[in-house]
Amino acid sequence: MELRKSDYETYDYREFWQDNKRQYEDYSERTAIRKLFAGFENKGVIADIGCGFGRLFNEYNDFNQVIMLDYSVNNLKNTMQSVKDFYLKNPSAGKPSNIYFIAADAENIPLKNEKLDIAISVRLMHHLNSTSGFINEASRILKKDSVFILEFANKKNLKNILKFIFGKTASSPFSPEPLYIGETIRNYHPKEILKEIQKSGLQVKRLISVSNFRMAFLKNRIRAGILNKAENTAQSIFSFLRLGPSIFIKASKPKEGNAYEGSDLSGISGIIMCPSCRNNESGFLITENGITCSKCSRRFKITDGIYDLRI
Ligand SMILES: [Zn+2]
Structure with a gap:
């Protein structure tokens, strides 16, 4: 079954997070991200791939260059708004x-x-048709000695295991193939994702099991503050069991030699590559409302500050 590319042009993804409905998941994910960012000093260039409406921007607003990437232009418009709102509320916060x-x-x-220097991707993988396609791309665009933070939905979670043991579902959480949730979501076996990461040339450094208490009866009965504290502890204890519904992996691209190249970014044209000819040496002619590849002459739009590099 092919997954639909994106529903976010017609659905406002901000609704999914509003009214504190997912305060616990939001807290859990940020806690994991902060653990995985800890000790990383080189705040050069970060890309949030599948950034949604920019929910996590304030976790990396102190980087020098930030790339917010999403398939949905609608999501990107909302991301711009989230960034604006963040600086209205926090005028003295670090600014890329x-x-x-x-x-x-x-x-x-x-x-x-x-x-x-860092690629981060949260809640993207479950929308993709090919996990290896995305992971190989992430590996390609990362510098040596950089960090990849990847979240995916875990089919082998505690809730699915219990459902399987008690005969509430016939689909085994232990089998390697992805589990389909409706028409738009896939959950994965952690082993399969770890394999893909290793194949792409990245090395897995750490794995955190996240949103370990994402069960309706707990969320309804237990105060958010208590659940958050329990989550923080559970992330450390349960990670080796990989039982949470969401898994965060930290991987890195091995350093070859010891020369650090540094950032040689001369604006947007130093970063982007043409998705049509995929020539890494391609330059671009940039005008106010368009951008043209110097190798294949393909034209792309720039709309309200969003570079539309979709094919
Ligand atoms: Zn081109």
Whole structure:
């Protein structure tokens, strides 16, 4: 079954998070991200791939260059608004020298090889048709000695295991193939994702099991503050069991030699690659409302500050 590419042009993804309905998941994910960011000093270039409406922007607003990438232009417009709102509320917060908003396919990322210090992707993988396509692209655009933070929905979670044991479902959470949830979502076996990461040339450094108490009866009965504290502890204890519905992986691209190249970004044209000819040396002619590849002459739109690099 092919997954639909994106529903977010017609559905406002902000609704999914509003009214504190998912305060616990939001807290859980941020806690995991902060653990995985800890100790990482090189705040050069970060890309949030599948950034949604920019919910997590304030976790990396102190990077020098931030790339917010999503397939949905609607999501990117909302991301711009989230960024504006964040600086209205926090005028003295750290500000990147550049924030780019790029509409693109995560399985054909229009960024040049080895440009990123960090790639982060949360709640994207379950929408993709090919996990290996995306993971290989992420590996390609990461610099050496950089970090990849990848979240995916875990089919082998505690709730699914219990349902299977008690005969409430026939589909085994232990089998390697993805589990389909409706028409738009896939859950994965952690082993399969770890394999894909290793195949792409990245090395897995850490795994955190997240949203360990995402069960309606707990969320309804237990105060958010208590659940959050329990989650923080559970992330440390349960991660080796990989039983949470959401898994965060930290992987890194091995360093070869010890020369650090540094950022040689000369604006947007130093970062982006043409998704049509995929020539890493491609340059671009940029005008106010369009951008043209110097190699294949393909034209892309720039609308309200969003680079639309979809094919
Ligand atoms: Zn081109």
